[in-house]
């Protein structure tokens with residue numbers, strides 16, 4: 001079994017993912033004498049093309065990829081089927097495999113954490129400067145005081161502007177004259193409803209992915225006290241008188257196949273243990289350590305140390321539909337790279353290594369919008385959503401209801417569909433009401449099956465938003481010049497003869513063409529289709545919510561786990577409520593905030 005160099009460290013991070021990697025990297029640079037161990041269940045990614053080249057993100061979606069752990073929800077009552085989610089186990093966590101879409105939360109999302117969930121220091125006033133600290137906005141240096149210009153994480157448009165993306169934005173200008181266009185949808189933090197060219201977590205100079213592994217960890221290994229132990233699970237945290245003093249580790253047999261999983265080791269932490277195992281991993285580590293609801297721990301054979309029933313509850317994701325269309329042969333898409341076509345790999349790989357441009361330095365996403373409906377559109381979303389709108393959105397004018405983007409690719413296992421060109425309209429419900437849970441069933445084995453309940457269209461409010469989003473996205477798609485028909489398995493099955501029927505082969509309609517009229521029967525078919533097709537967004541949050549203990553909270557505003565000492569959680573499992581954005585930006589932010597909090601407590605200057 002792989003072992004760390006020492007038996008005792010100052011600080012131990014459980015998981016070398018996004019937030020944990022940022023916090024550990026910041027602390028290590030500020031105080032190079034600090035001995036920091038990151039224990040990571042997955043393997044290294046250093047200079048590995050599959051992780052460094054952004055367009056290769058599609059290759060991770062192959063069903064046989066060992067860096068993704070699959071969890072299946074056994075609660076099928078809402079969808080009428082089981083829902084599987086895939087969770088990355090790799091150094092850098094989500095930052096090493098994600099789609100590099102750059103999208104920041106709106107200001108009221110942060111203010112909700114501070115005011116509604118009672119977390120001083122977590123409002124927009126305090127957090128926007130930390131967003132800037134991480135970022136190096138290469139698009140236009142010094143453009144405004146919303147972006148950052150000297151941080152480790154580069155943000156650019158990537159190596160190309162795909163003709164599919166241009167097409168989407170051209171349609172937007174003509175089709176929806178009530179909303180404006182921008183070259184930077186993240187330029188203003190208290191605004192929404194602008195179509196714009198989406199930027200990417202891609203280095204505009206090299207074309208490489210702006211991940212945490214290479215920009216906070218590998219680059220600091222030689223000059224600081226950082227150490228990463230890979231292929232290893234943290235089974236549990238060790239306590240003495242309710243103070244965290246270390247961790248117990250065992251090998252992850254997927255990456256250490258010859259190790260003995262019955263032999264564990266204890267590594268001691270002198271000053272702090274930080275759980276940064278993500279929304280799926282962190283509640284499991286807490287529960288295996290005896291922190292959680294009694295009934296759950298008892299069933300898993302774990303003795304309770306602290307009664308904290310909020311652990312593993314409040315699971316959220318952005319309910320998503322990735323609706324797929326056939327793209328014309330001249331469309332710029334990533335499908336060939338995803339399939340591993342040798343010609344595409346050679347052509348775009350050569351260009352990438354020559355000057356960091358081209359479609360290999362791209363994620364397929366160019367155009368999108370954070371969408372707040374008009375009064376007429378609210379009517380169309382229907383009565384199921386009315387109460388939610390009144391309670392959650394009114395008075396917070398920067399809150400979109402959904403965001404939508406075009407993707408120049410088929411989103412899924414590229415080998416599961418016929419080899420051709422695709423484009424996708426993805427839309428994400430910003431603040432679904434549905435929640436689920438993540439709990440252990442086995443108190444000993446971190447690799448064992450868990451009790452996972454997804455959070456996908458359990459509530460009519462969420463279904464109403466998804467139906468609206470499908471119809472809207474489809475109107476965009478059929479007006480785009482690259483539209484070459486609809487990928488039938490990716491759409492609902494509408495009644496025969498319906499105006500809403502899906503067409504395998506079709507040409508674009510004029511921008512001014514009437515919208516498809518959906519009958520009540522069509523709407524029923526649409527609901528059934530959404531239950532069949534709804535997808536996780538990989539934006540898992542909330543299972544260790546930062547809120548008062550009596551309201552189901554797990555950590556306080558200093559990220560301390562209630563009821564013990566010397567133990568914090570630092571990843572997006574702490575989010576008490578959702579953000580209307582892809583979550584990488586927010587995970588970086590939690591890492592930055594965690595570093596500041598930990599540095600203050602340990603007396604470290606310069607973070």
Ligand SMILES: Cc1cc2nc3c(=O)[nH]c(=O)nc-3n(C[C@H](O)[C@H](O)[C@H](O)COP(=O)(O)OP(=O)(O)OC[C@H]3O[C@@H](n4cnc5c(N)ncnc54)[C@H](O)[C@@H]3O)c2cc1C
Pocket residue numbers: 014015016017018019020039040041042086087088089090091092093094095097098099100101102103232233234235276277278279281282285446537538539540570571572573581582583584585587
């Ligand atoms: C396929 C995919 C596409 C995405 N696309 C985008 C996008 O385009 N834009 C965007 O903004 N966001 C995107 N995201 C979301 C974003 O990347 C994540 O929300 C974010 O990285 C989560 O950060 P985290 O620190 O909370 O967890 P993670 O980064 O997942 O880190 C947790 C780490 O802990 C490790 N771990 C877990 N349990 C244990 C254990 N017991 N012992 C040791 N280690 C353990 C895991 O292996 C992992 O490395 C995507 C995510 C995925 C998976």
